[in-house]
Amino acid sequence: MYKHLFSVTKTFEALPVAHCQFQDVNPDGSPGPCAALHGYDRNVSIEVSCAELDEYGWVFPFGAFKQVRAWLEYYFDHTAVFPAADPRMPEIRKAMDAGFIDARILPYGVSMEMSALFLYENANHYVWENSDGRACITKLEFRENHKNGGHFIIDYSKSMQNAMNFNGEQLVMKPEWEAEKPSDAIARVMDVTLWEPSRAKSSSK
Numbered sequence: 034m035y036k037h038l039f040s041v042t043k044t045f046e047a048l049p050v051a052h053c054q055f056q057d058v059n060p061d062g063s064p065g066p067c068a069a070l071h072g073y074d075r076n077v078s079i080e081v082s083c084a085e086l087d088e089y090g091w092v093f094p095f096g097a098f099k100q101v102r103a104w105l106e107y108y109f110d111h112t113a114v115f116p117a118a119d120p121r122m123p124e125i126r127k128a129m130d131a132g133f134i135d136a137r138i139l140p141y142g143v144s145m146e147m148s149a150l151f152l153y154e155n156a157n158h159y160v161w162e163n164s165d166g167r168a169c170i171t172k173l174e175f176r177e178n179h180k181n182g183g184h185f186i187i188d189y190s191k192s193m194q195n196a197m198n199f200n201g202e203q204l205v206m207k208p209e210w211e212a213e214k215p216s217d218a219i220a221r222v223m224d225v226t227l228w229e230p231s232r233a234k235s236s237s238k
Contacts, residue, residue, distance in 0.1 A: 038189055040082040040171065041092045045105055047074040051113040051134075052143040055121060070134075073177040075109055077152070080172035081160055082189050093160060093168045101156055104204045111135065114143045117212035140210035141218045145183025149173040150218055153185055159203040161196030169196045187222070195222060 051072035057065035079101065081093045108114065113134040115125055122138075129136045141147050150173075157170045169192040176182035187195075 048109040050109040076176040078174040082171040083168035138209040145175040149185035158199040
């Protein structure tokens, strides 16, 4: 157990993105309002922690977040994000092919919680590598508006283990990911013995 931790927080505001939740179903079987495509300006906050500061007294230089910003803008800036498991994918692809939407197909959902986990998987090793193995992500927040948000919080020691055991690509920018159950992604992150990189596939769409 670490006796002390230092943390910094970086926030990215007003990322204009549309999404929909195909799981939103009314009791009578009709789709709920969140099943339709709708948009928000997402705000994202990243907490990075360490037990040992660098020679300048820093946890992590804010300038090093530029690549994280580029990753966020690729997925969530003037795009529409869909879960890979959405059964309406044939109709979504028609809209993509017609140029109506610039879509990103995400692996285990587009909720605030799953968006936070998706960022964690892609960015944690980047933070660790660019801090000479001192720092890692310990908290992520995605907000779709001032009322609704979701968090991913992980113990510093566990996050460091994840970073050290990671063997995939970091900050991957792919338009389409294969479907994965949220429970499988959570198990991979919370038990380092299950770690395998999320499965991305290239797409020309």
